[in-house]
Amino acid sequence: MRDTVLRMSKSAYVSGMKTLGSGLRALHVLDDAPPPRTARTKHWFYSLTRVYDPQAMIKMDVPWWTYDAIDAVETWLKGREQARIFEYGSGASSLWLARRAGEVHSVEHHEGFYEYMRPSFEAQDNLSVELVEPEVSDHPVVPSQKEGQSGLDFADYVAAIDRAGGTFDLVVVDGRARGASLAHAVQRLAPDGLVVFDNSRRARYRPAIESSGLRERRCTGLTPTLPYGEQTSLLSPV
Template sequence: MQVIKRTYVDAMQGLGTLPPLAGLARRGRDDDPYGWRHWVASLFAIYETDRMIALDLPWWNVAATRAVAEFLGARPRARVFEYGSGASTVWLARRAQEIFTVEHHEKWMRRFERQTRGHANVTLLHRAIANGPGRAEPARPADPYVGAIDEVGGEFDLIVVDGRERAACLARAVPHLARGGIVLFDDSGRARYRSAIEGCGLVETHHYGRSYCVPYPDHTSLLAHGPC
């Protein structure tokens, strides 16, 4: 499966360098960000964060992205915390007043130091995962990565759960969610996340369908104290 995935990613990234498709990517940001041309352009940006940033998109479900954009558009002073740095970090920085993003992978984080350099409203945090990335055990209470939101402190209008240890991160995030705020939980259709989502005490709006960077429908959920 990993070989198939790597072959697909390499093929799409390579196709994205061909002049007609590179031109599509260059024009993509001027298109409807939720339209089909923009989505097609995103397919050639898979795992290429520079291309995703140029297209101005996160790797989320398209409908959920629109909902978050509208939410932030009504809150120009929004404070955001993000588990898992990526192209979404820059997308958020263009739409919110203050972003804190935590990443466990040091080499990946160093890449985003360059990509967020022009955004003074972004604070990058490198914090280790106590159990080690990819382990099956739940994160320990003192896990620096999961606990980064406590370290920053305060309430957030938007909290993004899109990195490691997502169930533990969601549980830690809920007390920091401002009244009227939302949690974006990506890949929310995965069975291992459902009990955490359903037991978190928030109301879920589940988006399933066209998603950036992948050719198949995928899931992103928005969680709030009331319907969102």
């Protein structure tokens, strides 16, 4: 019952914000084009009317992390135009990263989302996205702690970084089975590399972060499309 109420509330919010955005654009209160990200409050307010719209986020040129994390990673990538990146969880962030790095490999677990985004992915020459759906299992080797994901094994998904091979300057952990993904990321991270771990304030992720052996910088605050504060952590070798 609780899950049903939450889904209905989320659906109503998304629908309401998109309707509001259409109305504000019709009244010329909002422009069709997003404001620059340097005008953070305006950019954030505009983004609220584009919630769950990855194509709009591509146009806004933002990943789905906190603004402070976005700014920090963009600064970190400057001078690293040939950076090699691996990403757990594809989307607008995949395009954002590919515009700023030499090579981006991403893994996606959801076939419907992958097919929806596929034309955008394939238009970016230095981006490769692998679809790896979880396997149904009574005894998952790598389970996900997310609600509704029980009985699914993400072992092959998590191992995608090993199939890509080599080391990575930047690894983004923003998909499923994040604890196991982080453990694999640490093994593939360049000595001076960086891990972006999104939604890091969630209690189920804290043990993996705290036992990773990496130094944590917490970036909290506004996030594109979200009406509440969030946290993205930047993890680096000690």
